[in-house]
Amino acid sequence: MRYIKWIGALVVIFILGSALVFFGNFYAKNSSNVTSTKSNKTTVSNKVTTKKGVTLTGTASSDQYKSVIKDGNYLVGKARGITASMNDNQFNTESFENGLLTISKAHFSPKSYVFQEGQLLTASTATKWLARQSNTNTEGLNPEDNGKTDDGRNPIYLQTIEEQDFMTQDGDNLKLSGIVLGIAMNTVDTYQKEQYGANFTQKIDAATRIAKGKEMAAEIIKRYRKMSGVSKDTPIVIAAYAQSPDDSLTGGSFYSWAESKSGETLSGWTDLKYANIVLPMQDNTTDVKSVATNLNKDFVNFQNTIQGFFPNLSYVTAQAQYDGQNLMGLHVDITTQFYSQTEINSFANYLAQTAPNFLPTNVPVQIRISTVSGIQALLVQKANSKTYEVINLSSY
Template sequence: MKRFLLIPGLVLLLLVGGCIPSLGGEDEELIQDTEESVEETVIIPDVQLKDEYYQTLLPFKKSASRGLVAEDRAGTKYDIKEVEEGLLRLSTQHFDPKDYYFQEGQYIDEKTAASWVKRKGDGKIGKDEVDPGLNPKRPPEGTSDADIAKTAPDYLSHIVEQNYLVMTKDKKVKLEGISIGLALKSYYYNVSGREIAEIPDKQIEEQGMLMAEEVVKRLRAQEGLENIPIVVGLFKQNRKSAIVPGNYFATAVADKGKGLAGWKRINEKYVVFPTPTNDEKYRDTNTSFKNFKQAIDDYFPSFVNVIGRGFHKEGKLDSLTIEIPIQFYGTSETIGFIQYLVSIMPKYLPNVYTEVSITSINGPEALIIKKPGEDEPFVHIYGY
């Protein structure tokens, strides 16, 4: 019999969210050096959930450009989430979570970010000001949608900034790293929102690299950022109808006082299961998922759909997220179904980090988390 952990929903939310109060010891108060040289008292919680998670300074400071991300141009909800989470993942390769603390971006404010994602010439530019727009100049009036898609689509959708700080010998924290994510459209949509054409990968890459160089140049011009290492990632958004996010595909680093150099490929991809593709890379996982889905249909035939999202790194499945909508109303039936899922997961699903979310018209019903190498999953039934 697998173990079932029934805990209050609030506690689970805190655990999954990665932001919990101290569970032992005292939080440490430090002084933060700001760009205006005004000292602020900050707190570093005495808990770090995992080695790969950054500790966050308190009080929490919202991103200076957070309001911009909510706009329609930012892509799907999956893209909005992954462009931030993927940048965190990318940042760990340069800013070790053991040595660095995380803070949302404070140097590109909402007004600045909004001006940067405009087309050249669309902003109100003074006589001696540089045009802030990073997207191509708007084509002449009367240009067809098809021609715009080929020659001058607006590539840049939004910009994500993350800051990384270190502790000094005199118990102060100071900025020692910046990560920038540039979200780039992979499809061109006209003013009415109709999809016109897919933008070629080479085109996205070339434009993204040019924009990244300009962003670093502008950050270097800010007082206090002249010698801060800057990591840039290029993120390719998925189409608006997609149920998986896009992915980061290239990255480069601007070392202290320098511009970007040494662009590298990032091999990451999200895949929906079951997938109609015959790609050999996903064939085994797709077959396993179909067998898992069939086992569910045989036992409980009243499902509308079961959707899996696989995250692949370097061509290998790294994690799997599964959503299962149920139409049950009885508690005993729901618990019986959860027990059945737990029993068949080891038989059908790959041995990777797996999350199974069970929902109904009433909202979340249960969460199952299976880590690779563990015999028993974590199971939480909401409301118990």
């Protein structure tokens, strides 16, 4: 059964807040032409307007991509939000998209490439690919339904596909010069034995998930090579992501990637050691406890400090993203009982002054302040900075 899962209000508002930073100077400067280079890569000025109504956004820093605006509209991903089945863990969406962008930066530098949301994989094609294979859908990547309703059933392995396109200048136009694909693989498949019935879960062991991911990735590369606009030499990077179950307090993580430099051949898979850790850590967080012990102590002190200052907080939690032993970023969620805009403003400004004393300053940090009405404010700290930018969403 196929569903189209659009991102919930919480994620939409978060993306809006992030976009304010990402597109920070889009309207701040005048447009100028693309700067040509002799190499096959492109160095792009802060603002670019090409013929045919294509515009590039500016960026707030050199580690962010310029993005494509066409005829005054941002080019959204054609297949974004389409999933094989329902998944109620909102953290998966954020971890998947943010993690894929991190992988993209390692292969296609923001200094040389322009980012474009996926334009090759359409919504209708994605829906077919993510569905089960059947007599009426030979394009389905997930296995056919064998009719069983116990652990002997064929689960849904592939949950979603995310495409990111990377462009360089070709005369007065932008040329597709690289593609990054993310495939989200289920660790647990949630299903119903009968329509509108109770939900059941089927665990998928790691070895099977990894094997199926490699098998599906190879087939996806073959299909992309046949798409219009993709040459036999367009580099395609594909990364596999392990989805967290619906009841997890954290999102999943990418665990491997491979590249197709030419034709349908995929290079050997490279393992990744990404992990997401929920703070404050529970006593049973044994596998990664030593990695985040100091961060957890600092976060608990931060938590106690702000709860002492504003006692009406419902909860304060965080997600820390690690690459092996290295902290990559921190996302903090704070839920309050405040409703007035002045209280939100005061609390946000207090956090901007207090957070650098407790939270890491060498990695990006985002703090979201929410009430029952949704996200009210977003605080963003860039890597190697002790200053937070406060975005008050309650006034929008």
